Amino acid sequence: MEELVARMYQLRELQKQVEAELEQLRRDLLARxxxxxxxxxxxxxxxxxxxxxxxxxxxxxxxxxxxxxxxxxxxxxxxxxxxxxxxxxxxxxxxxxxxxxxxxxxxxxxxxx
Structure with a gap:
């Protein structure tokens, strides 16, 4: 069960990173x-x-x-x-x-x- 929780945590952290990068790319594209x-x-x-x-x-x-x-x-x-x-x-x-x-x-x- 701990493995499931750990994997969920990893994926949430990865999701935050991906969303931050997507937002930055969106801002860059809109600026251009x-x-x-x-x-x-x-x-x-x-x-x-x-x-x-x-x-x-x-x-x-x-x-x-x-x-x-x-x-x-x-x-x-x-x-x-x-x-x-x-x-x-x-x-x-x-x-x-x-x-x-x-x-x-x-x-x-x-x-x-």
């Missing part, structure tokens, strides 16, 4: 290719796109919602729950105006030909 688009590099294709994410402000959202029951359903400004409420037409996009800030998140995709 900050614009959205595709770049061919030998046998590889790097695609940079941007996603827009909304960061909701709890207080502004609470004030914008027409019914306190809706806030109880959310309990906090959870983007996933808000998106679901928009899709099911429980709330309208227009009431959310001014309750969030938009962040552009770069997304990297590397494929091999």
């Amino acid at each position: 290719y900050p614009a959205a688009g595709k770049v061919e590099l030998g046998d590889y294709r790097l695609t940079v796109t941007y996603q827009e994410r909304r960061d909701y402000d709890d207080e502004r959202l609470y004030q914008a919602l027409p019914d306190p029951q809706l806030w109880r359903m959310l309990s906090s400004a959870d983007a996933g729950k808000i998106s679901s409420m928009l899709k099911t037409h429980l709330i309208d996009e227009s009431i959310l105006s001014g309750t969030y800030a938009v962040r552009r998140i770069p997304v990297l995709r590397i494929t091999k030909r």
